[in-house]
Each structure stands twice: as C-alpha cells, then as structure tokens.
Amino acid sequence: MTAVASGRMVNSLTTGRLPRGSVWMLLIGSWVLLGLVFLFVQLSGATKSFNLVGAIFLGTVLFDVLIFVISLLVEGVRKAKDRLVTSLVATAFIVALLPLVSLLWTVVQHGLGRMIQPSFFSMSMRNVLDGSGGVVHALYGTLEITLATTIISVPIGLMTAIYLVEYGRGPLARAITFLVDVMTGIPSIVAGLFAFALFALLTGNPGFRSGFAGAVALSVLMIPVIVRSSEEMLKLVANELREAAFALGVPKWLTVLKVVLPTALPGIMTGITLAIARVIGETAPLLIASGYSDSVNFDLFSNRMMSLPVFVYTQYANQGSIAEFFTARSWAAALTLILIVMLLNLAARLVARIFSPKLGR
C-alpha cells in the first residue's frame, strides 16, 4: 500500500508515516519557493519592493495544500485531515501575527526618528508652523484625564464589586450585574456623546469642552471593566479565610477590609492597570468631549484639552500645507502611545507576579 509497508517484517500496528522533520522541511521549502516567485516578480519590475508578507502568507497556504496531498498519499485520509487541520490552525496563528508585526514595524519605522528629536517632548503645538512642535500639551492632557478617570472609576468600580461579592443578594444585585453587562457593551463614541450632552446641559453651552468631560466619558467605559475584574478576583478569595476571620470574632466590614481585600489586592491592581491601559488609548470619546487644542491646558474643568490619541488623529486628519511634518508627528505620537500602553501591560503582569501572596518566601 505504501512505501514503508513493503518492508519484510511488517508490524500490523504501523502505517505509512511521513519521516520526522519532513513537515518542517516542507514548510521552509514552501516559503523559499514563494520567496523566489516574489523575487522574480520584483526583478521583472511589476512591484516596487520585495513583498515579504505576501511570500510568507502564500507560502504557508501552499504548505497547507501540499501537506494534505502528501499525507493523503502516504498516510491515508484520516491522518491527512489531521495534518491539514494542524497546519491550518498554525496558519491562523501566523496570519494573526502578520498584521501585528507589520503594524509595530511601521510605527517604529515612521515614528522613531521624529520621536527622538528633542522638540518632541519639550514643545507643544502652540504657534508651530514648521516641522518642529511636540506632544507636551497632549501628554499633560492624557495624564490629567487618565488620572481623573481612575480617581472616579476605581472607588465606584471596586466598591460595587465588593457589594456584588460580599453583600449582593436579591433584585438590586441582579439589576447591577445586568447593568454592568450593558455598560460593558456601550460603544466608546456613545460614552463621548453622553458626556457631551451632559456638560452641554449643565453649562448651557453646546460648545463646552473640557478634560473633565472626557474623564466622565472614559469613566463610563472604565467602571464596568474594573467591576468585572475586581469581582473575579474577590470571588477567588477562599471562603475559608472569611470564615477564619469570622471565627475570631471579627465584624464583617473589617473582615472584608483587612482580610479579603489584601488577599485579592494584586489581582485587583493588575485589573486596574489593564483598565488604564485600555482607556488611555481611547480616542473617539475624547475627540467629542474634550476637543483638541494646540496649547498646554492644566485646568481640567475649563477649555479644550489635548490628549495623545487625539493628537495622533488630528495630526493625521488635519494636515497643513506641508503634509510630511504632520504625518511624522502623528507616527511619533503613535509610537509614544504604543510604548505607554505596552509599559502599562508589562507593569500589570509584573504586579501580578511580584505581589502574589501565595509564595512562602
């Protein structure tokens, strides 16, 4: 039936099998083949540059087809299907990686040069007409707005989580659980519209924009995230610990405050950091509720306030006479934003690891 089956001592439990390592050779072979194809395309002048992404993608697809056909011939249909799915699943992963790598590469390529120029972190955009200018006003704005959002959201979110885990019974708890779910699904632009409508009504001025309005919009997005993650962490605290504290004659509120919360704290901190990382990149609500400006504004409660993601957008969308200046600033700010978000994510993982109380030492 197969090449292997023609041996003299045939074990009835063996079937045809592809030699070890042949799969990897096939994959690399497919990539090289498609690489050569694209190289020829480039040399013939059809495209300007070598298309690495296309070569890897089409090479992987070629591999998927080849492995199925070869395995079908050598190993039979069941094994062939198994191999096909294995390679398809790996392909899916590679396909997901391509945009990530491409995006990070593009941002670094376009943004790094402008970001390391001294003007970038020392200037705002006030009265800037040439290629200089920087993000100082946007950094201050992002910092203040994010801080205000955190100050609003964390107490409300955390206390609600405590209510749901430690006290919540009956219709109010069910209603809150449901509404937190609803809140999780609010599109960010709708949160921005809400903050705009709220402050337009409160101030009687439909043109009113402020950092604080942005913070309110972001809080609508952040509170449900904090409730969910804190609730999850509080539920993880073993009931035995609560019982141990009760058995010592400790009232409930002190049990929650001094036993449950400290135990869950690393997880809660991680959740808060991740929530901040998510909110700090939000653009649409700030565009609507806080507006944009070229100058530093320290006052959260009046006048427009710039933020980093809005800076990225406006520099791209409202380009002046010399477009390169604006796109360069936009990419540089994008790189800054990505770095901040990545650092926050890293910090969250570190918090989770370092402050985990389980270890004996």
Added chain:
Amino acid sequence: MSTGTPRVIKARVRLGDRVFSTSTITAGSIIVAILAAVAIFLIAQSIPALVAKAGTLPNAASSFWDYVGPLAFGTVWAAFLALLMATPLSIGIALFISHYAPRRIAQVLGYIIDLLAAVPSVIFGLWGVSVLAPAVQPFYVWLNTSLHWFPLFGGDVSGTGRTILTVAIVLAVMVLPIMTAVCREIFLQTPRLHEEAALALGATRWEMIQMAVLPFARPGIVSAAMLGLGRALGETLAVAIVLSPALVVSFFLLTSQNPSTIAANIALQFSEASGVGVNALIASGLVLFVITFIINAIARAVVNRRRAFSGAN
C-alpha cells in the same frame, strides 16, 4: 418550636458594618444612576432629530430614519464582514494555543495575541490607511477584473484601497484578540474525560476536537462572535480614518463609494455639526447603542443557557 418560619434575631448593628455596607450599595447605585443618565441624556438630545422636518436634517434626508438608514446598514455590513473573517481565524488561533502548541510556549503565544488588543484603535486606523490599503489595492484590481461577474466584487474598483473590505480586515484584526481569548477559555474548559474518551477510541487529534471540544464549546464560540460583533459595531476611528465614505447603500466591496458607519460618521461630522445636526448625530449614537445592546443581550442569553446545561457552578 417546630414552626417552619425562621426566627428573626435582631442583633445590634455595628456602626462600621452599616457605614461600609451602605457605601458599597451607594457605589452600586451610582452605576444604575449613570446608566439611567446615559439613556435619559441620549434620548432627550435625540428627540429634536426624531421630530425634525424634511430639509432641516443633514444629507438632505427626508426624516431621521432616512438619515440613519444607510449608516446603520454600513455599520452592520462592515461588522458582519469583519466577523466573517475573524471567527474562523480566532477559533484556529484559540485551538492552536489550547490544543496544539506545547504547554510551555502556549502562555507566551497568548500574551502575543493580547498585545494586539493593547494597540489603540487610532493606530490601527493609521496602519490601515498607510500600509494595508496600498498593499491590498493591486489585489482588489485583480479581483475586480477577473471576478467581475461575482456580485460583491463588481463596480468601479477603488484607486486607493480605502474600501469597506479594507475596513473589515482592520476590524477583524482588532476584534481578534477578544474573540480568541473567549474561545481559548472555553476550549481549555473541555472536560478532560471527554477528550480522553475520544482519544481512547482511536481518534486523531482533529477527530478528538470534532468529537469532544467543538460540541462542548459551540455556545462559547457563539458568544465570542457576538462579543466581537459588539466591538466591531462600535469601532470608530479605525473606520473613520480608513474608509472613503459616500451616502450609499451598496454591497460592492471594492469601490470608492462605500457606506459609512454610525460611529465613524459621528467622529467625522461632530466638529462641524450644529443645531439639529448635532441632535441627529446623538440620535444615531442612540441607534448604535440599541444595536450593540441587542447583540450583547443575545450573547449573554447564549452563555447563560450554556451554564444551565453544563452543570458547572
């Protein structure tokens, strides 16, 4: 003493307990208040647009529904296309992480996918318009010329690549992490016994996944898709930056005449809107909210039904 009713014991309530529990209830109630405020403000600000006469609305719309219709279509259409691409991909990635990759590196792979989630949407927009759109444009030309008979690929091909298909690709990449995370979670919860039972019958790994993992995970996959759909519907700036919009209802994927989405339309028009125009934008936001609410409600219903079946918790 054998009455069935519980005896109520009145104990002295501690001040600390009362203060603490009251403040947690207050926090919970604030959430109720916020959501009520969101609903009330959006509705109140929408009413002028809902009752506006023809001629006062932007885009020369005859009524609000005439105005929001094409936008709602674009929103749902773009999100649907994104989901069409993201669902199989995220199932594949989740399977790869949960059942194929070696244990030691599976976690690292999970982090890498989570990194995608960490990239702010505005940056996806920049990438989409400056890298993806030019890269796929020649491919669009080829599709348009060689598969012109296929309805979705008809029309005049876009010269920039900033079409609704490009938008859908960007959206698919953006919703991939959340969908993968949910699927991965569900796949890992597959009962060990079922998997081993399938393998003991002589199943290959794929047959085991077909027998044990996928049937168990089906409701989870549905809710992951709904979550992704919710995100894709509400995505604003990536769409606003990438898409070249027009006032049309069209299924063509490759032309420069694309239906816009509600969220992108709000972001693009808001700074220049005035009067009833602002109310119309807010009302369209309310429509978006309702659409995402319905999608999320379906997702939640599916998840809850699964919980009842699995017997866990």
Added chain:
Amino acid sequence: MSKRIEVNDLNVYYGKFKAVEDVSLTIEPRTVTAFIGPSGCGKSTFLRTLNRMHEVIPGAYVEGEVLIDGNDLYGPGVDPVLVRRQVGMVFQRPNPFPTMSIRDNVLAGAKLNNRRMSKGDADALVEKSLQGANLWNEVKDRLNLPGSGLSGGQQQRLCIARAIAVSPEVILMDEPCSALDPISTLAIEDLIEELKRDYTIVIVTHNMQQASRVSDRTAFFNIAGTGKPGKLIEYDDTNTIFSKPSVQATEDYVSGKFG
C-alpha cells in the same frame, strides 16, 4: 476560663431542608467532647451552630436554644461577633491569612478588631499563644515570614494559636486533622490534651481512634437516609460509647460494621 454549653431541642435548617433535628446535650467545662458519625449526618453543621458560624451559609437558620453559662446565643440582640470572640473555631483545612506573617496571623484576632496594643504586650501575646499551641520553638526565629510557608501541621497549630490569642472560652474543632499526616496529627492530639486544662473543647472527627484517644465524652450522630435530618443517637462517656454503647447503631458504627 471555660464555660458550660447547654443545647436544648435544637433544629438546624438550610432553607426548607432540615439538616439537624432535635438535639439536646450538655457539655461540661474543661472537657473534650468528640462528635462522631457518618458523612452528612449534620455533626459539622451542629458544631457551627455553637458559635453561629452556620449563618455564613445563606438560608441557614436554627430553632431552639444554645446556652453558654446560661446565656442564650440565639436570644434577642445577641451579636454573633461577640459570640465568636468567646467561642473560637479551628477548621478542617489550615487557613492562615496568606497576606500576613506568622506573628500577624497570631495577632489577627486582636489586630483585625482594631485594638491598639503596645509592642511588648503584642510580643507577649504572640509568645504565649504560640507556646500554647506548641509551635513557639519551631517558629520563634521566623515570626515575620508568611504563615503559608509552614508545613500543614504547623499551619494548623498556627490556626490554633490564632484562635487562643483572642482568649475564647470554648474552642470548636471541625476535623482539625483530616488534612494532616499522622505525625502532625499526633502533635495536634497532644496539644488538645494540654488545651483542655484551660478550655472547653468540642471536636468533630471521622477517626474513631482519635475520638477514643482525646475525648472525655463522645456524641454519636446518624441519619436515617439521604434527605432526612441528622439526629443525636447517643451521648455518653467515651469509654462507654466505645466499649458498651446502649444503642445498636452506635456499636455498629464504632466497631466498623456500619453500612
């Protein structure tokens, strides 16, 4: 420093389900009383009603009275928090607070109640409690390390030290050795022997030998079948229960013929 417990016609319910029916018994001060019986017979549930820990479970409530030196635990206006300061409890699995050091675990009862004490008093209390739990010599050099770094038996003795640091009158133990190895079990049993000089001790155990070794009096609980409430079958001196019990079911159970 120990009190007499008197239980009269006690019923325990979980919602509509009656878990324990009609228990009456008296526990003398400075004795060790063992509760034995098959799983699910309500002995742990009953134990928890002695310091109102059953109230942690939603829907649980009792009828009847539990008197500690004549004071009804379930009388109007009784604060469960005060009850639990007098009636301490040690659980099945050792549960030191993971965020606290050994020293802070011992002081937890005092500290968690926001009581201020001088460092000297605190040190004295830590040493006295750990001495009382036979743990002092093993941990005196590492009082500031986390309690979760200790072995299972040491953790359980830490929990006992934590319980006696709030100077209770009664200590309830819910299968305190079921998660421990034989040597740690022996250490706990020795400790119980010493503790009974000062405290009234009630212990739930599945281990017949343990009941016969440590207890003065033994109560045997049983259920008629699943869904039926648990009942107190026999309560007598430990010697009597294990040598010549008056009820056949008790004899079957203690001699291993049960079931």
